[in-house]
Amino acid sequence: MSSKDLFHRLILVHRNMSTAYFDHHQVNFELAGDLDRPVITFLNGLTQNANLWKSYAEYFVPRGYRVLAYDMIGQGRSSKPVIDIPLAAHADMLAALLDELKIDKTHLASISFGGIIALDFAIRYGQRLHSLVAMSTFAELTPQLEFLGTVMTQGLTDVGLPYMQSMLYPMNMSSAWIAANRERIPAMKRAGYIGNDAYAMQNLMESFTAFKPLTPDLHKIKVPTLIMNGEFDFFTPRECHELMRSKIANSRLLIIQHAYHAFTLEMPTVTMRQIEVFLGQVDTGAWKGDQSVWIANEDTAAPEQWLPIAGDWMRAVQIAAPVKAPEPVVAKSPANSAPRRPAKSPAATPAPLPVAAVRKTVTRKTKP
């Protein structure tokens, strides 16, 4: 069945909120911006909904783009099937939605769960893409992710959705953000509880039981691909993104400083700026997909937004070259002036290392 056949009809509802039908499921979407502009489509994370991209639409529409955001089946105000929704159906649904909206090609930006769908889409429907942004995501379940997924599912089914929400906040956000928003969090959790259905989320998570690693097919992604990873993302750590970088020839890896998993929510300004830079490069033909690694500038007004990286980006610490300790100075003392406590060894208080010595520890080279 072609993706066109899957859509039976399209119903336009008031304002920007619209509903389309995928087979017998309804899909809630928002499309903002003028016709004939390049489209950016945003794909949600597991517990997110289309509304969370509203600020992105407000940013990109005045900059000449159309912005499409939608709730995947099982999310937000879209249908939440009880029995089954195969993982692959989400990419098929996106293709059908683009057909229905008469969008031939789109830029596709995605986070976490949405990132997997985006990778799948880029592999199978690459001709529909101008470019791909994959944020905080993975192409295959590492043993850590597999165990985390099991724990999340167990928490959801044995304890409940509020437990899983509480578990996700510290995995997604920094301590600084949690401290600053502590009073708002109960209301935010409540809104998430109302907007999500535990069984639907369970379905989305259980669709991973049939998940086949996308890694063997990543080489099929030919479009410009920006892979973005939070510096401190321990949910989908660097190794997940490094794998994508190494397999997608036309890619670059961009590390967002001080960011955790959900940096699209915690650091929207930085994220939007980086996506804007990337899209600008793609649109003007300046993009260079060379699998290099960069750091996003935290100053969004700075002329240079992508800073070169020093050191091994796979490590959380950088090991300096050993520095020869200075020779201890032995003073001549009178025989009866022995100290009550042994003197500190000079080796116990090493001198600070010069910057040059630190830089010498680079073990991987980028291709700026």
Next chain:
Amino acid sequence: MIDPVGFDQARDRIAATGFTPEIQSKIALVLSAAKNGNLMFQASLQWMPGLGLLQQFLISQSARELEAVTLLARTTQWASNPALALEANRIVAPLITAWGQIMMPPGPMFNPRAVYRGISLGHAQLARIRLLPVIPDNADPLDPYVVALSRIEQENGRMLQTQIRLLKNIEADIPLGERETLVEQDQELVDGVFNAFLAWLSAT
């Protein structure tokens, strides 16, 4: 679809007055009616031949539904106004009718479609009737009634696993789309009842 605004209005109303006997009675009446429907269904299936492991889940669920109804009955500060019971009956009438159809002779034990419908309706009730979002932030979390609502909701999530597994695995001869449609119809039924209930809860 349950209107999120309904939750907010009900919560605001409860925040303003607290869990008065009238509000507690409204919740207890509607919730108990829904749970009694599922309880009746679950109890009728317990001795169906060839259930195997499933029997344990059915007996367990009917016991837990009974426990929930009992917990509500003894923690609720009941209002004496009989009009509340009449209005609650009006609101839950679609559910009572649906459960009545499922239990219609010869009964679900001899009617596989009725079994599927009962599981589907039970799923919709356990999944969609959610009261945690109407508990105001200023409610005492140790208040026995609040504790009861929280425990019931948590238990609903656990019980729901039985329905999820059954809906995925039984009646596989019915096409997937048709099964999904049946389940969606029950969700819409429950959503309609719950929206009406939230509106009643919000009313002064």
